[in-house]
Amino acid sequence: MTVIRAEGIVKNYRLGELDVEVLKGVDLEVREGDYVALMGPSGSGKSTLMNILGCLDVPTDGRYYIEDREVGTLSDDELAVVRGRRIGFVFQTFNLLARTSALENVELPLHYQGVPARRAAMAALESVGLGHRADHHPSQLSGGERQRVAIARAVVTEPAIILADEPTGNLDSKTGLEILDVFDGLSKKGATVILVTHDRSVAMRAQRIVHLKDGRVERTEATKCPR
Amino acid sequence: MHFLRSFKVALTALAANKLRSVLAVLGIVIGVMAVIMMVAMGKGAQARVHENFQKMGVNLVFVYPESTSRGSSSSRSSMAETLTVEDSEALAEIPNILNVAPEVRRTYQVKYLNKNANIQVVGTLPSAVACRNFTVERGEFFEKSAVLGRLRVCVMGARAAFKLFGSIDPVGRQIQIDRKNFQVLGVLADKGGDTWGSLDENIYVPVTTALYRLFNRRYLSQIMLQIDRTENIDGAVEAIEAEMKRLHRVTARDEPDYAVRNYNEYVQASQEAAGALTVLLVIVACVSLLVGGIGIMNIMLVSVTERTREIGIRKAIGARRIDILKQFLIESMAISLLGGSIGIALGVVAAQVVPLLPLWSKLSRGGDWEAVITPEPILISFVFSCAVGIFFGLYPAVKAAKMNPVEALRYE
Numbered sequence: 001m002t003v004i005r006a007e008g009i010v011k012n013y014r015l016g017e018l019d020v021e022v023l024k025g026v027d028l029e030v031r032e033g034d035y036v037a038l039m040g041p042s043g044s045g046k047s048t049l050m051n052i053l054g055c056l057d058v059p060t061d062g063r064y065y066i067e068d069r070e071v072g073t074l075s076d077d078e079l080a081v082v083r084g085r086r087i088g089f090v091f092q093t094f095n096l097l098a099r100t101s102a103l104e105n106v107e108l109p110l111h112y113q114g115v116p117a118r119r120a121a122m123a124a125l126e127s128v129g130l131g132h133r134a135d136h137h138p139s140q141l142s143g144g145e146r147q148r149v150a151i152a153r154a155v156v157t158e159p160a161i162i163l164a165d166e167p168t169g170n171l172d173s174k175t176g177l178e179i180l181d182v183f184d185g186l187s188k189k190g191a192t193v194i195l196v197t198h199d200r201s202v203a204m205r206a207q208r209i210v211h212l213k214d215g216r217v218e219r220t221e222a223t224k225c226p227r
Numbered sequence: 228m229h230f231l232r233s234f235k236v237a238l239t240a241l242a243a244n245k246l247r248s249v250l251a252v253l254g255i256v257i258g259v260m261a262v263i264m265m266v267a268m269g270k271g272a273q274a275r276v277h278e279n280f281q282k283m284g285v286n287l288v289f290v291y292p293e294s295t296s297r298g299s300s301s302s303r304s305s306m307a308e309t310l311t312v313e314d315s316e317a318l319a320e321i322p323n324i325l326n327v328a329p330e331v332r333r334t335y336q337v338k339y340l341n342k343n344a345n346i347q348v349v350g351t352l353p354s355a356v357a358c359r360n361f362t363v364e365r366g367e368f369f370e371k372s373a374v375l376g377r378l379r380v381c382v383m384g385a386r387a388a389f390k391l392f393g394s395i396d397p398v399g400r401q402i403q404i405d406r407k408n409f410q411v412l413g414v415l416a417d418k419g420g421d422t423w424g425s426l427d428e429n430i431y432v433p434v435t436t437a438l439y440r441l442f443n444r445r446y447l448s449q450i451m452l453q454i455d456r457t458e459n460i461d462g463a464v465e466a467i468e469a470e471m472k473r474l475h476r477v478t479a480r481d482e483p484d485y486a487v488r489n490y491n492e493y494v495q496a497s498q499e500a501a502g503a504l505t506v507l508l509v510i511v512a513c514v515s516l517l518v519g520g521i522g523i524m525n526i527m528l529v530s531v532t533e534r535t536r537e538i539g540i541r542k543a544i545g546a547r548r549i550d551i552l553k554q555f556l557i558e559s560m561a562i563s564l565l566g567g568s569i570g571i572a573l574g575v576v577a578a579q580v581v582p583l584l585p586l587w588s589k590l591s592r593g594g595d596w597e598a599v600i601t602p603e604p605i606l607i608s609f610v611f612s613c614a615v616g617i618f619f620g621l622y623p624a625v626k627a628a629k630m631n632p633v634e635a636l637r638y639e
Contacts, residue, residue: 056633111232
């Protein structure tokens with residue numbers, strides 16, 4: 001099943017008087033269970049593409065479908081609902097809420113959906129090995145633990161895709177590998193993962209690498225990673 | 228998200244910046260406290276006005292002399308020589324008039340042994356006791372026989388008695404008014420009427436004694452009439468005007484040399500003034516409450532800017548605009564409700580304590596002032612502080628709700 005279908009995605013930004021074309025027509029298709037890496041130099045538009053794939057932003061032109069539903073034309077509030085239910089974000093800077101426990105952080109997406117959260121959140125925390133740290137605040141957790149809480153938060157809603165933007169960027173190499181192991185585990189369980197990175201060794205963990213350059217898909221590379 | 232949970236989140240956010248939150252709450256506390264206090268004091272003032280007038284007597288009509296262009300040369304109306312004892316006797320015949328008390332007054336030097344003071348001496352009739360709601364505390368008031376006989380007797384107001392006699396009982400003793408001997412027949416109870424010219428500071432003598440044996444004049448300072456019922460006052464005033472016109476032979480074109488005043492109208496005017504004062508005070512207090520609201524808006528704007536990243540995160544994981552709006556509105560409401568509750572509590576306490584302070588009695592010239600606490604201002608203040616929280620928190624909350632998640636996430 002196709003989870004994501006992007007057709008001719010164009011994104012322009014207005015900078016003062018100039019129109020800047022960041023994405024100039026991107027096509028992408030991701031099927032259920034895929035593990036895709038997005039790579040590209042700075043200025044290639046990978047963050048912009050990431051934002052559009054994650055429904056944080058809408059394309060200027062082109063069509064974007066999540067689970068066969070067109071989302072490129074949705075309103076801000078409708079996009080928020082899609083984000084909450086179908087997408088799980090993992091950021092480079094973790095982006096957990098301070099002064100809030102790990103458990104409460106993981107519960108948050110479910111609260112916004114208005115569904116009971118406690119049990120699902122605990123389960124998600126345990127699945128990343130942090131059940132025993134449920135009451136800790138981010139300031140009391142290490143970088144790797146924080147990222148794992150973020151991953152738990154991303155999966156707690158059982159989203160269609162997990163979007164990770166440089167998830168190991170703020171971690172040391174050892175912890176970074178641990179986190180990539182977590183992603184591997186998720187992929188093995190059937191999750192659909194899109195990972196943006198500039199680091200080739202990280203990208204090699206995926207099944208294929210989509211190379212972006214100057215706002216377009218330059219090439220797609222299959223890795224030797226087994227499914 | 229459940230309201231209670233949102234409230235808890237709001238409190239956590241406020242606790243993160245304790246000093247700032249305390250200052251915002253303080254602004255509301257002061258505003259609400261001011262409102263509660265002003266209403267309580269204002270209502271106390273109104274009650275006091277009402278009480279004083281009750282003490283003075285109800286359903287009173289006064290006839291005053293007026294100096295006219297053709298009248299006497301004296302310009303002060305109390306000295307205008309136009310009202311006579313005959314006038315008051317004629318007025319007494321008008322139906323619905325319960326009591327008539329003519330008065331003439333002048334200040335004299337009054338002596339007892341080696342103590343002397345300048346005291347106002349008022350010549351009147353025994354009917355003054357009913358008219359003015361006097362209570363004779365010691366001894367008795369002079370009777371008709373004293374008036375007929377122009378006897379040199381007197382009754383002292385409570386404060387006049389204290390001035391000359393201290394704690395000694397004046398009844399039966401002799402005082403000198405303008406160096407003439409007068410016997411004290413009685414002392415009146417303290418009335419505390421300080422509305423105008425304290426009655427407790429007068430000495431009362433028979434009007435005839437005053438006119439013929441003391442003042443050496445023939446004209447009254449005023450005639451006080453008590454009407455039997457409030458409904459009859461307007462009719463009585465008309466009758467009094469007509470009778471006075473007849474007695475003084477005033478034609479249509481003349482200026483009358485008297486004035487008839489319905490005391491109840493004056494009372495009403497005073498009460499309205501007290502009421503207006505209350506309203507004014509409350510408006511001022513409301514202004515301070517609004518300033519507190521501006522403080523909330525200020526704080527929330529800063530808070531929203533500081534938490535731009537947090538707003539971006541929340542939006543990324545599914546918060547819609549309304550979710551963000553609610554979150555920040557609840558926060559500003561938490562400030563105003565907290566401030567409102569504390570302000571109400573402090574206001575109620577202060578309204579009761581301040582009148583007891585020595586500074587207060589100095590400022591209010593010794594009057595007894597009790598604040599009146601009623602549930603309405605408390606309820607209104609509570610609702611008002613809710614409203615302030617919502618109103619002044621709205622703009623920052625909308626600002627937060629409208630934030631672009633991509634930009635918000637990039638914020639340092």
